[in-house]
Amino acid sequence: MALDILSLPAPRLLPPGLCSIIEPDILYLHIISDVAIGLAYFSIPVVLLIFARRRRDLAYPWVIPLFAAFIIACGTSHLMHVWTMFRPDYAVEGLVKLVTAAISVATAILLWPLLPRFLALPSAELLAREVAERRAAEARALASEARSAAFVEHLAEALFVIRIESGERWIIETVNPAFERMFGIAAETLRERPTEAAMPPEVLAQVLPHWRRAIATGRPVDYVVEAQAPVGWRVWETVLVPMSGADGQVERLLGSARDITRMRRLQSDVLQSARLATIGTMCAGLAHETSQPLNTATLWLRNARVAGEAGGTEAARTRLRRAHDIIESQLRRAGDLVTRIRALPGEEAEAPEAFDAVRIVDPALRQVAMAYAAEGVEVALRSQAARLPVLGVPPRLEQALLQLLANARDAVLDRRATDPDAPACIIVTLREDAGEAVLEVEDTGPGVPEALREAIFDPFFTTREPGHGSGLGLSLVAAVARGMGGRVEARNQAGGGAIFTLRLALAPASSLTTPVEVLN
Amino acid sequence: MAPCILLAEDEALAAMAIEEELLAEGYEVVLAADGQAALEAARVRKPDLLLTDLRMPRLDGAGLIRALRAEMPDLPVVVMTGYAPPGGAQAFGGAGEGPVALFPKPLDMDAVLVALRRMLPPA
Secondary structure, three states: OOOOOOOOOHOOOOOOOOOOOHHHHHHHHHHHHHHHHHHHHHHHHHHHHHHHEEEEEOOOOHHHHHHHHHHHHHHHHHHHHHHHOOOHHHHHHHHHHHHHHHHHHHHHHHHHHHHHHHHHHOOOHHHHHOOOHHHHHHHHHHHHHHHHHHHHHHOOOEEEEEEEEEOOOEEEEOOHHHHHHHOOOHHOOOOOEEEEHHHOEEEEEHHHHHHHHHHHHHHOOOEEEOOOOOOOOEEEEEEEEOOOOOOOOOEEEEEEEOOOHHHHHHHHHHHHHHHHHHHHHHHHEEEEHHHHHHHHHHHHHHHHHHHHOOOHHHHHHHHHHHOOOHHHHHHHHHHHHHHHHOOOOOOOOOEEEEEOOOHHHHHHHHHHHHHHHOOOEEEEEEOOOOOEEEEEEEEHHHHHHHHHHHHHHHHHHHHHHHHHOOOOOOHHHHEEEEEEEEEEEOOOOOOOHHHHOOOHOOOOOOOOOOOOOOOOOOHHHHHHHHOOOOEEEEEOOOOOEEEEEEEEEEHHHHHHOOHHHHHH | OEEEEEEEOOHHHHHHHHHHHHHHOOEEEEOOOOHHHHHHHHHOOOOOOOEEEEEOOOOOHEEEEEEHHHHHOOOOOOEEEEOOOOOOOHHHOOOOOEEEEEEEEEEEOOHHHHHHHOOOOOO
């Protein structure tokens, strides 16, 4: 039991420094408790400090040392209390208490304004809930991303992403399988490669102005490009969407491309057909109307010949014979022209038959190879098809091919006239493409001027000097192609030179009579 | 008796010249200025061969061939034309059994005469 220290009689006071508690049990209770409290109070800050050291993300970390100081001060004051039970260092104890009081008051004062902020900190439960929500959102995002990836993977349109790096460096970040299919280029040969290394220069030259425009304006652009791809000549339409980063600068270009080769071909076929129908009607009418007077004149010339032989001097008869010869040759010339014009509408005078186009090409090439070789023009055959069954009149296709070869030779010689070191080569290619028999004649000449690419197939159109070439050669080729359910196209290759492509409808392979049957 | 050729040609000047050539060859010639006239003439005098233009007023060559072949399936026909019909000579073959030859205008008269000699019994 504790006694009131003030009520104790002075003589009964214990020696100074000794505890004023007389009962030993109570004395020990105080001593043990105070020492325990003091030691515990020294231990707790260590835990706090270790915690603060390890967890660097604490809100208000300066509160920890303050708490630690406060607790240490409290612990010191408890131990000081035990000390003063044995030695009356009350001044020291008072000082310790003063320090404790200062730290306690400061802590208390600082703690109150912090209360709302501490309350605002999310609780562990709240955090757990938030984490769970975030995880769910993340799972949703992943699922959505997987859906997008599957979509991109299976989309029919070719997709590509170009990353723009500093200094006008363009990197192909990714392409989808449709891109690989459309152009016949494996994705791994493109991914993470700079565009100038991965793309043909002529394609890059076509697309770069559009890319730059998309970057400059920050708006989507669409454009059409045509070029030679590993899978053949392709025309594609691209929509390009610039993607900006946080700083508003365009970081990536997202492109989606659609193959419009077939559509373009159909469009140009429709246009060409309409034009050729007009030309065909005109040619047929012209041929018929011209053939009548030519016919009458030719018939009467025979009459005149007979009459001429009947009388006059020998000199007069010779003169007349020569005149008749000249008239006849001129009538024949006009007649030949009429025959050629008549053939232009593409209707064959002979019944079409199924035959192998490959077998037409060889004799035609043999026919010209010698003569061309003598002029230094090389002719090569690059056949990728063993058989190309087509329906038509074999000599007409041969005639068309010979015409294309003659044009190619002229082009090659033209180029060599201005550039003696230019290659002089004609390559004939045979292949099957999308259900069509394709026959290509490629030359190393100067190419076809872009503006004339359609007009060159019109009758009487010629780039030759008057008197050289009738301007009916390519019209004839177009007529033959049309008569065989196909068409002819001209384009220029990247390295110069023209390519004329005959595309003919394939006949069923079973329609071909085998050479054995022919022999029988 | 000389074989009789029915000549249908609307160009009078051409018809005259051809007629002269045929007569010189020893054939008998019946001249008609169009298909309809030829059809009527054929009913009066049955021809051994028809030599016809295709484009003619009233009845064209194709119609004339069909009509005559209906009555005389074996009649040989020689067509002279400024047009090359699709399918060539076969285009007229289906209408009967007789042979058909096709000659573009301007005519190569020598070739026509050779064909006539081949298709007709000797005069």
